[in-house]
Amino acid sequence: MKRLGERIRRKREALHLKLNDLSKKVGISSSALSQIEKAKAFPSILTLKNIADSLNTTVGELIGENETLLNQPLIKTDQKKFVKKNESGTKLYLLSHHDPHKQMETYELEFVSGSDSKGIMTAHPGQEFCHVTEGKLAILLDGKPYVLETGDSFYFNSNITHNAQNIIEGTTRVVWVVTPPNI
Incomplete structure (x- = not known):
């Protein structure tokens, strides 16, 4: 869950979005988004999808499905x-x-x-x-x-x-x- 929050924060910052701006786009409070980014709360599937859409990315990207190549380059x-x-x-x-x-x-x-x-x-x-x-x-x-x-x-x-x-x-x-x- 911690890595999900980090990915969301990094993506938000890369797009130069303030926490408040992203929370408005997603339809949640700034404190709720802050809790998600700090891994103190986990978003619902619908909220996660809204976050991904607002960050111009995919849920898969946010949950780290594409990090396999970096973390596991070996195929037996x-x-x-x-x-x-x-x-x-x-x-x-x-x-x-x-x-x-x-x-x-x-x-x-x-x-x-x-x-x-x-x-x-x-x-x-x-x-x-x-x-x-x-x-x-x-x-x-x-x-x-x-x-x-x-x-x-x-x-x-x-x-x-x-x-x-x-x-x-x-x-x-x-x-x-x-x-x-x-x-």
């Missing part, structure tokens, strides 16, 4: 997050914590025999980097084919039409980095 292998699976069987895993301020997104793609990246990788502004950690992958970039084997890397502009496909019997695993994060 059993903590990677499943994102989606396409029709051909390729699975996409997120290799980092959620953070709306990230400048890149890191994934692991797991291709089963014959599967491809349709519905997972799309053309968009930015850049991409991939590194094959296991298996063999064919990448078609603007109509030109490339074959990557274990240990090979590939870097390209994301606005170019691209698709990847596993070309071996068995699994191919790829670390895929996208910037800006938008998959």
Whole structure:
């Protein structure tokens, strides 16, 4: 609760709002807001939402949901997050914590025999980097084919039409980095 109050106060001060001004916007007394900022009282959900709206932020930001990256930068292998699976069987895993301020997104793609990246990788502004950690992958970039084997890397502009496909019997695993994060 103490950290919530600190976040509210820091955000209010960053916007150069006086305690009295914010309390009027939120619809609570100055003393109630002061109690919240000093962690002597906890706001109702509705009041917290009004505070967030008045500070041009989100409830999540105020409660610290985006501080995970700063406080816990490590992702153990059993903590990677499943994102989606396409029709051909390729699975996409997120290799980092959620953070709306990230400048890149890191994934692991797991291709089963014959599967491809349709519905997972799309053309968009930015850049991409991939590194094959296991298996063999064919990448078609603007109509030109490339074959990557274990240990090979590939870097390209994301606005170019691209698709990847596993070309071996068995699994191919790829670390895929996208910037800006938008998959």
